[in-house]
Amino acid sequence: MIEALPPGLILILGALLIPLLPKRWQPGVTLVLPVLGFAQVLMLEPGISHQLRLFNYELMIVRVDRLSLVFGYIFHLAAFLSAIYALHVRDTVQHVAAMIYVGAAVGAVFAGDLITLFVYWELTAISSVFLVWASRTEASYRSGLRYLVIQVGSGLLLLSGVILHAYSTGSVVFDRLIGDDGLLSSASPGVVLIFLAFGVKAAFPFLHNWLQDAYPNGTITGTVFLSAFTTKLAIYALARGFPGTEILIPMGVVMTLFPVFYAVIENDLRRVLAYSLNNQLGYMVVGIGIGTALSLNGTVSHAFAHIIYKALLFMTMGAVLYRTGTIKATDLGGLYKSMPITTVCCIIAAASIAGLPFFSGFVTKSMVIDAVGNGHLTWIFLGLLVASAGVMEHSGIKIPYFAFFGHDSGIRVKEAPWNMLVAMIAGAALCLFIGLYPAALYSILPFQNVDYVPYTAGHVLTSFQLLIFAILAFAVLVRTGIYPPEKRGINLDFDWIYRKALPALIRWIATRMGRVGKRLSLLTEILAGRTYRLIYRLHGPEGVFARTWTTGAIAFWAVLGLFGFLLLYYWGR
Amino acid sequence: MNDEKKYWLDDSRNVNRLYWGLVVVCVLLGVADLFVHRHVHFSWESFPNFYGFFGFAAFWCVVIAGKNLRKILWRPEDYYDD
Numbered sequence: 001m002i003e004a005l006p007p008g009l010i011l012i013l014g015a016l017l018i019p020l021l022p023k024r025w026q027p028g029v030t031l032v033l034p035v036l037g038f039a040q041v042l043m044l045e046p047g048i049s050h051q052l053r054l055f056n057y058e059l060m061i062v063r064v065d066r067l068s069l070v071f072g073y074i075f076h077l078a079a080f081l082s083a084i085y086a087l088h089v090r091d092t093v094q095h096v097a098a099m100i101y102v103g104a105a106v107g108a109v110f111a112g113d114l115i116t117l118f119v120y121w122e123l124t125a126i127s128s129v130f131l132v133w134a135s136r137t138e139a140s141y142r143s144g145l146r147y148l149v150i151q152v153g154s155g156l157l158l159l160s161g162v163i164l165h166a167y168s169t170g171s172v173v174f175d176r177l178i179g180d181d182g183l184l185s186s187a188s189p190g191v192v193l194i195f196l197a198f199g200v201k202a203a204f205p206f207l208h209n210w211l212q213d214a215y216p217n218g219t220i221t222g223t224v225f226l227s228a229f230t231t232k233l234a235i236y237a238l239a240r241g242f243p244g245t246e247i248l249i250p251m252g253v254v255m256t257l258f259p260v261f262y263a264v265i266e267n268d269l270r271r272v273l274a275y276s277l278n279n280q281l282g283y284m285v286v287g288i289g290i291g292t293a294l295s296l297n298g299t300v301s302h303a304f305a306h307i308i309y310k311a312l313l314f315m316t317m318g319a320v321l322y323r324t325g326t327i328k329a330t331d332l333g334g335l336y337k338s339m340p341i342t343t344v345c346c347i348i349a350a351a352s353i354a355g356l357p358f359f360s361g362f363v364t365k366s367m368v369i370d371a372v373g374n375g376h377l378t379w380i381f382l383g384l385l386v387a388s389a390g391v392m393e394h395s396g397i398k399i400p401y402f403a404f405f406g407h408d409s410g411i412r413v414k415e416a417p418w419n420m421l422v423a424m425i426a427g428a429a430l431c432l433f434i435g436l437y438p439a440a441l442y443s444i445l446p447f448q449n450v451d452y453v454p455y456t457a458g459h460v461l462t463s464f465q466l467l468i469f470a471i472l473a474f475a476v477l478v479r480t481g482i483y484p485p486e487k488r489g490i491n492l493d494f495d496w497i498y499r500k501a502l503p504a505l506i507r508w509i510a511t512r513m514g515r516v517g518k519r520l521s522l523l524t525e526i527l528a529g530r531t532y533r534l535i536y537r538l539h540g541p542e543g544v545f546a547r548t549w550t551t552g553a554i555a556f557w558a559v560l561g562l563f564g565f566l567l568l569y570y571w572g573r
Numbered sequence: 574m575n576d577e578k579k580y581w582l583d584d585s586r587n588v589n590r591l592y593w594g595l596v597v598v599c600v601l602l603g604v605a606d607l608f609v610h611r612h613v614h615f616s617w618e619s620f621p622n623f624y625g626f627f628g629f630a631a632f633w634c635v636v637i638a639g640k641n642l643r644k645i646l647w648r649p650e651d652y653y654d655d
Contacts, residue, residue: 260635260639261635261638261639261642262639262642263639264635264636264638264639264640264642265639265640265642265643265646265647336582337578337580373614373615374614376614376615378615381614381615385624385627385628385631386631386634386635388628388631389627389628389631389632390631390632390635392628392632393632393635393636405582456612457609457610457611458610458611458612459611459612461602461605461606461611461624462611462624463624464602465603465606465622465624465625466624466625466627466628467628468595468598468599468602468625468628469602469624469626469628469629469632470628470629471595472596472599473628473629473632473633473636474632475592475595477633477636479592482636482637483636484636484639484640484643487643487647488650489647489648489652490647490648490649490650490652490653491642491643491646491647491648492645492646492648493646499653500653
């Protein structure tokens with residue numbers, strides 16, 4: 001019976017049962033559902049199923065291939081780990097939203113056509129916003145609204161694109177959408193709109209701010225869920241529809257670079273992680289842009305490893321927030337004394353994201369960088385190297401250093417709750433497992449004819465050189481006092497445009513319009529006054545039309561009129 | 574507060590040891606470069622300890638750039654609360 005349902009639906013339908021259960025049992029259900037879903041994915045056979053005819057279009061609700069399967073595995077795994085992490089939560093809304101969100105993301109990666117993709121695409125948006133709103137603060141409410149508008153907007157872009165695409169090609173199959181030349185400029189308008197829709201969810205530059213805005217406002221456990229699915233669904237969609245799209249290469253490099261500078265100066269450590277997430281997506285986008293088997297394997301494996309270490313980073317910061325009540329770098333420090341296990345897990349996640357040899361990021365990110373090297377893209381290569389040093393800065397060092405070491409804040413708390421510890425230890429173990437035994441991950445990647453060996457003496461050495469010298473730079477900067485101290489405050493980003501500039505512009509226009517309106521009504525008044533006075537002059541008691549005329553005069557005018565008429569008649573004949 | 578356990582890192586001499594240990598590791602990594610054959614994509618990669626120097630410089634520049642960006646981008650925490 002389990003295989004009769006499309007993947008993802010187990011979680012969505014299961015989520016609807018959660019509110020019927022007592023609050024104590026609800027977290028248990030969120031643990032069971034990903035396991036059931038995972039079992040189902042294991043049973044899936046490659047191919048297309050659940051076909052349906054809607055109007056003139058053939059829908060393929062389920063399409064199973066190697067690309068969708070990798071994402072199917074990791075989404076269930078991430079859901080399971082996040083559910084363990086959230087076992088202590090007694091909030092029906094969060095459990096239901098999280099499970100629908102995961103189910104929708106799973107459904108989307110198995111969707112074989114663009115209409116099914118659209119439905120799941122919007123469902124991820126609508127369900128996930130509740131993980132932000134569940135913080136139940138004014139800030140999270142506003143932030144969630146902005147998030148929802150942008151996410152639903154992405155769905156509308158997708159829908160418009162799909163309609164145009166279906167109209168021009170007669171097909172809604174979700175497969176490679178970009179032409180063989182890899183140029184967006186020669187793609188149809190429908191395909192460009194679909195590309196933009198994916199770009200919003202993938203947090204392309206200037207379309208990215210929803211991420212840094214909403215994720216730090218999510219609940220402690222909700223943000224762990226959020227970090228895994230939305231953006232990686234977009235990466236999947238780009239890898240499916242736009243492999244080899246040239247513009248993605250420079251775009252990806254920009255994505256790896258600009259968040260790095262923000263992460264250096266950001267005080268909210270969960271927002272630092274959101275910037276760092278954006279930066280990691282950049283590597284995946286570059287891999288898609290190159291579009292070779294090696295680079296696409298790199299993208300997919302990096303997404304896989306990334307989901308785990310990024311969730312783990314958000315878990316450790318969540319644990320800190322849960323115990324201390326703050327996540328501001330200015331208020332934290334020295335927590336390794338009270339939360340040693342969380343500290344170790346955080347360091348393992350940090351080493352993984354930085355790409356230190358023997359940790360997961362090393363065996364995945366290097367495939368993308370190697371593919372760039374093979375293509376001899378010098379500037380892209382150098383850009384990614386700078387970004388790698390940047391990752392070492394914000395995620396490798398800043399996160400663990402300011403939370404757990406650095407200046408001792410004097411905060412003494414208990415270690416994280418047991419369920420959080422279990423989830424974190426499992427995540428850390430997976431980071432090490434992938435790093436030490438990459439063959440397991442490599443065996444499930446989409447392209448099997450790629451022979452990539454991450455552990456060569458040269459590669460290990462250069463990675464250590466890059467990263468350990470970067471740590472040395474940090475040590476020197478701190479010792480010499482050049483390293484900027486943490487500072488309370490926020491930093492302007494592109495969201496300033498729609499949070500400050502646009503509202504101000506609208507207010508400005510509104511006041512201007514008000515003034516114009518006042519002038520218009522003044523003008524009307526003057527004109528009306530004049531007209532009135534004219535009418536009064538002509539028709540008023542003293543007016544020319546109000547005079548009493550004698551019968552004789554009337555007769556005279558009548559005769560004159562008739563005479564004029566006669567003349568006209570005579571000449572006109 | 575005084576009877577709290579003293580940690581290894583609380584002693585500034587140990588922090589110094591860590592720092593100089595790091596320097597030693599870096600020197601070793603630089604020297605190792607002369608002995609390990611590495612596959613390069615670009616000719617400039619073969620410069621001795623290229624990755625070490627690049628990592629140090631890139632990290633330094635990122636931090637300095639961020640420090641200067643803050644001068645332009647920093648706003649008080651309640652900036653958006655209008």
